[in-house]
Amino acid sequence: MPIKTTLLLPFSLSLGLSLGLIPAAAMAAPAGASPAAGATQQATAGRQVVAQAGARTSAKAAPTFVRGDVLPEAYRKKAVKNPYHFGLSQPGRNQQWVQVGRTFYLIERDSGTIADRVDV
Numbered sequence: 001m002p003i004k005t006t007l008l009l010p011f012s013l014s015l016g017l018s019l020g021l022i023p024a025a026a027m028a029a030p031a032g033a034s035p036a037a038g039a040t041q042q043a044t045a046g047r048q049v050v051a052q053a054g055a056r057t058s059a060k061a062a063p064t065f066v067r068g069d070v071l072p073e074a075y076r077k078k079a080v081k082n083p084y085h086f087g088l089s090q091p092g093r094n095q096q097w098v099q100v101g102r103t104f105y106l107i108e109r110d111s112g113t114i115a116d117r118v119d120v
Contacts, residue, residue: 062101071112075100088118 065071080086080097088097088104095115098105106116 062103064103065100065105065114065117067114067117069114071098071100071105071107071114073112075105076107076112080104086120 063075076098078099080088080099083090083097086097086099086104088106091097091106092115094109095106096109098107102120104118104120105114106118107114
């Protein structure tokens, strides 16, 4: 079966050079033909990559805590030095703001008990 190519007009020559000439036979399959095995493998591989990317994103999600929980020591390290920069209120005596992911927690310095939570 001969391969047909599309001709580009001179005003669209720059578009044709960036995209290249695509054979017309590659753009459409004949009616009733089953997809090639290579095309099926490519489509399956594409879905697997998307699934893996979604899994990685959910694995990196920061844990959430509520008022009254004790924030683990590992999350108390990122103290907010300037709460006004983030639109947070001034912490009370023996309190500090801590950032975990995109959430700010107002915690008691001694116990780590969460007094307030602000989601950004």
